[in-house]
Amino acid sequence: MNKLLTTLFALSVACATALAQAQTPAPTAPAATPEAAAAASRQAPAGAKSIEAKAAMCIGCHGIPGYQASFPEVHKVPMISGQSAKYIAAALTAYKNGDRKHPTMRSIAEGLSEQDVTDIANWYGSHANGKQLADKPSREPNAQVTALLNKAACASCHGANFSKPIDPSYPKLSGQHADYLFVALKAYKSENNPAVGRNNGVMGAIAKQFSNAELKALSNYMGSLEGELSIKPEPRFR
Ligand code: HEC
Numbered sequence: 001m002n003k004l005l006t007t008l009f010a011l012s013v014a015c016a017t018a019l020a021q022a023q024t025p026a027p028t029a030p031a032a033t034p035e036a037a038a039a040a041s042r043q044a045p046a047g048a049k050s051i052e053a054k055a056a057m058c059i060g061c062h063g064i065p066g067y068q069a070s071f072p073e074v075h076k077v078p079m080i081s082g083q084s085a086k087y088i089a090a091a092l093t094a095y096k097n098g099d100r101k102h103p104t105m106r107s108i109a110e111g112l113s114e115q116d117v118t119d120i121a122n123w124y125g126s127h128a129n130g131k132q133l134a135d136k137p138s139r140e141p142n143a144q145v146t147a148l149l150n151k152a153a154c155a156s157c158h159g160a161n162f163s164k165p166i167d168p169s170y171p172k173l174s175g176q177h178a179d180y181l182f183v184a185l186k187a188y189k190s191e192n193n194p195a196v197g198r199n200n201g202v203m204g205a206i207a208k209q210f211s212n213a214e215l216k217a218l219s220n221y222m223g224s225l226e227g228e229l230s231i232k233p234e235p236r237f238r
């Protein structure tokens, strides 16, 4: 009888744990902090073999719908599933070498080997969301946004529908979180800030031609388009 009770108890604990795990993506999305990143990275030691293990700490932020970062301002963590593998690798390398200064992503990228970067980039790049996009963007821009897009010929690099860049190391923008696009564009303008900024010759020169209000209008437009990016949710039972 005692044995049965013990078994029942163990079972109910297991159920409660499974339930708690199933509920992990909290409805009130917590803030992404360096501490959370550090805690996440402890779960996935460097040198872990499977791609699931390598990406485990990424999923903690990039795999939770609605997950918010709190720095440099509150915005949604960018979608990386379905982004071009070459661009993901280029971005991770830029965090690693300091061209992108975002402190959390820097410390995460610094912990990745070249092989990790390649494997993780290929994995996220392979997450097609099944959408077949037309060559034209899914929504026409208004007159103001049309003028802004023409001023810097955004489509000439990011593609007519902003999801078919001319080079795989350039990002897809359509459907990306608008608040993230805005933060990214402002980062290209930022100078002499040790914690905020992106050194990129091309986008730096472009972003500096626009006011923040104009960058916001561009971001809202691109974020509203249908795109190939998605959030691959955290597997419930690992
Ligand atoms: C603590 C939360 C957190 C974790 C964990 C995390 N990221 Fe990020 N990631 C972010 C935030 C916030 C940004 C936006 C940074 C910026 O503004 O440049 C970002 C940006 C990126 C970008 C650039 C996206 C773009 O469109 O330019 C890539 C690629 C990326 N992360 C990959 C990863 C990978 C791979 C991992 C796991 C090895 C990971 N991240 C783990 C929060 C996180």
Ligand code: HEC
Pocket (backbone or CB within 6 Å): 078, 090, 091, 094, 148, 149, 152, 153, 154, 155, 156, 157, 158, 169, 170, 171, 173, 176, 181, 182, 184, 185, 198, 200, 202, 203, 206, 218
């Ligand atoms: C000459 C080519 C070129 C043109 C024109 C161009 N871009 Fe870019 N864009 C790039 C490249 C290359 C990157 C990646 C830079 C990096 O590695 O940080 C980029 C990055 C971005 C990002 C960051 C995306 C992310 O996921 O972090 C945004 C947003 C963006 N561009 C928007 C625009 C907008 C809006 C315009 C027009 C006003 C524009 N770009 C014009 C080449 C271009």
